[in-house]
Amino acid sequence: MTAGTVPLIRRSHLDEHGWHSRRIRREVETGYLRAIRPGVYARGADVDGLTREEKIIIRARALDLVSATRPTFCGLTAAAAHGLPCLRDDGLLHVLTSDSRPSGAVGVVRHRNVAGHGHDVELDGIRCTPLARTVADVARTEARDVAVSIADAALRQRAFRPPGAYDVEEAARFREEALRWARLSTRGRRAAERALLLADGRAQLPGESVSRLRLLDLGFAPPSLQVPVAGPQGSTFWVDFGLDDVNAWGEFDGKAKYRELASAAGRTPHRVIDEEKRREDWIRGTTQRRFARWGWEHVGDAATLGRRLAAFGITPP
Template identity: 35%
Template sequence: MDEPLRAAALLRIAEASASQADALRRAARRDDLRRVRRGAYVGSDHWSEIDDTQRHLIAVRANVAALRADAVVSHRSAAAVWGLPVVGCPSDGVHVTFPGRSGGVSRADLARHATDRPLAHQVVDGIDVTSVARTVVDLARAHGFLAGVAAGDAALHRGIVTLDELCAEADCAGSRRGSRVARDVVGFVDGRCESPGESLSRVRMRELGLPTPELQHVVRDSDGFVGRVDFWWDDARVIGEFDGRSKYGMEESIPQAADRLWDEKVREDRLRRTGTTVVRWTWADAWRGAPMAARLRQAGVSGARSHRAHSS
């Protein structure tokens, strides 16, 4: 895997001489440096150019250096380290877990957890982080079904966790708070999902009572392979495609993007000529759920009652 924690070099007052420390503080007052936490700075130019995940990873490294040795990066912070999507989780600072009954007092920028069960963890770039399976289960228990599914789908798709490992970790949670959600997540995750948008779509389909689709269905015509589609309902002959452009910022004015849009149009025309209906939706449609479901039902995909995940 990549080493996402090498996002930027942190400048630390603790490792600087008195004169260097004063220089760092002056640079921060001039906005040349960005203060990440007490005694830790990063270049303002670099900070402005990176996304929220990279900023969070910098905050992880800055905070972990000041914690006790038994601190393990966990929850959404562990997901960031492993490169897993964080969907439906608040941006509430760095998360760490300590063995024992008390993790200490949390702050706005540091959420402390404690665990009385074995804490499966690994070392990534010199930092202790919860295992992938433990990370997925923690997200499900703390933040709910959607958060667990998005991370679990991605982990399975990348091959960095197995379903058996997820099952074992969920079983270890016993009857603790959120354990039913974690087991529900493990029974639902699917490594064929290729993006957080597809995971979100699957969760909303489940909640709104739509029939379970086949994932990554291959469509062929008389000329051969046409494409592999995100979702397929055989009875209705309906194809569902999550369109991530609006979330991931693909501008139609960019030449490469325009070429891709043309290729997608040609592909979609071929799909329709096979006698199927193609339904597309965006991140916003899937997040709200109802717009996506309405389009699918209009196309002939029907289902029973809605289904909500367990909350505990």
């Protein structure tokens, strides 16, 4: 079941079936029901396993369900609907409005629509800003790590084809489209320009996007991304980061990486880890470069990543 197909239950529907307030409260307390927003519920079993982005979409669908006029979602809410990774969820929904009055709806932030309507797209049953505008809005209003990870993912959608083909011209076209949207407003325009110019669709995961920011903060040159290295018997290995200014390699390992690799290839996590070890040994041996791995626990700030790299003898020039 996906975020677009999870059944939403209105309070009026429960009333029609004789569910009084006490019973609804009891079912919420036991976890059978989850309150999505005032007057809208879903079964706990349907939503508990959803991702952060899918839960945002569920909340947006609930607001759409009870709104007299269908809202157009923007910012992080639209990003989730576009399938982009949201590093954080503040529990708020972001919608466009024709004026700047504050919203009376619970958990809703209204953003003045400076570009007019007519560009909306329908995703997962909700109305959203188009992809380029969504990326621009996030880049104008959100923190740098959130903005760059979303811009990277959008460029990846548009310009990257596995295992390593990157359409630089298409990426440039999308970046310019997003920049045009960003420049329609003076608020956050410079931050948006910086984030969009840093974006690169070769980053595969949000952790790689954040890692790149930390590497730049540490003083490394912009790293090469998804670098091919010739493997045995004509194979090709792909490395997340080429730290070419210090003759080193780097890889970001999220917590789920080996589990996902194992699931995709039909192998056990233990076998995948063993193969990754052999791959790393080959890359180090054939390129004579140092090799460092890190995870989310190392990219909270630049200093922490710097200490991790220094443990492998890798320091900024």
